[in-house]
Amino acid sequence: MALASSVVGEEQPMEQRISIVTLGVKNLAVSRRFYVDGLSWKPVYEDKEIIFFQTGGMVFALFLRDKLAEDFQANPAAFGRAPMALAYNVRTKNEVDPLMRLAEAAGATVLKSARQATWGGYSGYFADPDGFAWEVAWNPNWRMTPDGSIHIPAPNKKSS
Amino acid sequence: MALASSVVGEEQPMEQRISIVTLGVKNLAVSRRFYVDGLSWKPVYEDKEIIFFQTGGMVFALFLRDKLAEDFQANPAAFGRAPMALAYNVRTKNEVDPLMRLAEAAGATVLKSARQATWGGYSGYFADPDGFAWEVAWNPNWRMTPDGSIHIPAPNKKSS
Numbered sequence: 001m002a003l004a005s006s007v008v009g010e011e012q013p014m015e016q017r018i019s020i021v022t023l024g025v026k027n028l029a030v031s032r033r034f035y036v037d038g039l040s041w042k043p044v045y046e047d048k049e050i051i052f053f054q055t056g057g058m059v060f061a062l063f064l065r066d067k068l069a070e071d072f073q074a075n076p077a078a079f080g081r082a083p084m085a086l087a088y089n090v091r092t093k094n095e096v097d098p099l100m101r102l103a104e105a106a107g108a109t110v111l112k113s114a115r116q117a118t119w120g121g122y123s124g125y126f127a128d129p130d131g132f133a134w135e136v137a138w139n140p141n142w143r144m145t146p147d148g149s150i151h152i153p154a155p156n157k158k159s160s
Numbered sequence: 161m162a163l164a165s166s167v168v169g170e171e172q173p174m175e176q177r178i179s180i181v182t183l184g185v186k187n188l189a190v191s192r193r194f195y196v197d198g199l200s201w202k203p204v205y206e207d208k209e210i211i212f213f214q215t216g217g218m219v220f221a222l223f224l225r226d227k228l229a230e231d232f233q234a235n236p237a238a239f240g241r242a243p244m245a246l247a248y249n250v251r252t253k254n255e256v257d258p259l260m261r262l263a264e265a266a267g268a269t270v271l272k273s274a275r276q277a278t279w280g281g282y283s284g285y286f287a288d289p290d291g292f293a294w295e296v297a298w299n300p301n302w303r304m305t306p307d308g309s310i311h312i313p314a315p316n317k318k319s320s
Contacts, residue, residue, distance in 0.1 A: 012255050014199045014248060014262060017215045017308045019297070021181055024243030039174045044312045055177045057216055057309025059302075065243045072245060072271045072285040072293045080240015083184030083225045084292070085232060088174060095172050102174060111232045125232040132244070133232045137179070148177045149217025152204045 019058055021086065024065030024079070025130045031062045034129050038106020056148065065130075085125070085133040089150050093122045093138045100124045100136055108134075179218055181246065183292050184225030184239070190289045191222045198266020216308065225290075245285070245293040249310050253282045253298040260284045260296055268294075 025031040032051060035041045044059075045052040049067050053060040069076040090096060096114045103126040104110055111133060114124030123137035143151045185191040192211060195201045204219075205212040209227050213220040229236040250256060256274045263286040264270055271293060274284030283297035303311045 012250075012258055012262075014201075014259055015308055016201050016213055016220070017248065018181060018218070018220060018246050019249035019308075019310050020245075020247035020295070021178060022245045022247065024245075041174075041176050045315060052312055053176055054312055056218070057305070057307070057311070058178070058218070059247075059310060059312060060176075060178060068243060068245060072287075072295070074241060074271070074293070076243075078241040079243040081234060081238040082242035082244055083228060083236070083239040083290075084242055084244065085180075085182045085184075085228060086178050087180035087182065087219075088177070089179035090172075098172055099174055102172075111234070127232075130243075133234070135180070135232070145217070147217070148175055148179075150179050150219060151217070152212055152214055152219060155205060 017058075020061055021058070022061040022063050022068060023082075023128075023130065023132050024068035025062050026065060027129075028062060028064060030129045034107050035062065038108075039102070081131055082133075085135055087123075087135040087137050089137050089139060089142065089144060089148075091138075091144055093140075096122055096124060096136050096138050100126060103134070103136070177218075180221055181218070182221040182223050182228060183242075183288075183290065184228035185222050185290045186225060187289075188222060188224060194267050194289050195222065198268075199263070241291055242293075245295055247283075247295040247297050249297050249299060249302065249304060249308075251298075251304055253300075256282055256284060256296050256298050260286060263294070263296070 041053050043051045044054045049064050051062045066076055100114050108126035108128060111125040111127050114122060117123050120141060121137055121139040123135050125133050125135050127133055201213050203211045204214045209224050211222045226236055260274050268286035268288060271285040271287050274282060277283050280301060281297055281299040283295050285293050285295050287293055
């Protein structure tokens, strides 16, 4: 059954949002052990190729990397360490160190132990089993709402 | 002034959320041209090293990749194509093709033209100037709220 091709109507903008973050992983059982058993994250769906987690209004996915490569028609041999990082911001500075320890106990590799950051906060980095970098950060300049959403305050205009 | 080391109190869980997605980019001006000029995304903060966008309750960052590498103490020579993808989900199938064209006009490379997906939706992939894969997806099985949040319905229990 042919589908009607899309109607070219008025231009829709691409809103400022990300719906899904998908990490390509080598071994789903290993990833599961880290995120589900280790960090106690609860999958909302899983099968042999993919695990989905509801993370607030978005979705975090762990997908076998060969399947992901196939999905966007990439050559998996070109994959390397991802030049990207995910961050998990906390409400108080005191949450950072215990979370770094929790991640380490779950099997993460500490990339950088938590320390004072030049931008005024306190943060550390760990790598998940596939080497994806996660920052655990306390940023006193950003506002966090009870649901964990973060909001960057608009910069103060300089008086001129 | 020494900061008190963190108090080891009761174990805090790592909530299921992502605060920031940071992509390490080679040239911030090129990235800016794509996301700001091309996709009309509005930075909430920018300097010579980093650009922050408020994306719903999270933050999307473009950061010079050498600075990012320094931040998590990685060797930038190990960076390769990121085995990950971001997805932007839309409300109706008809939004997919125009958004793929919009991205292409902004300088994206089409990795996979939009098509019917095996999972029942319709999607395509483009790469941003640094090769990061973005999927533009319509998924009729997921619920999207007016603010663009997506929610995976809990699976139906099989009767047994």
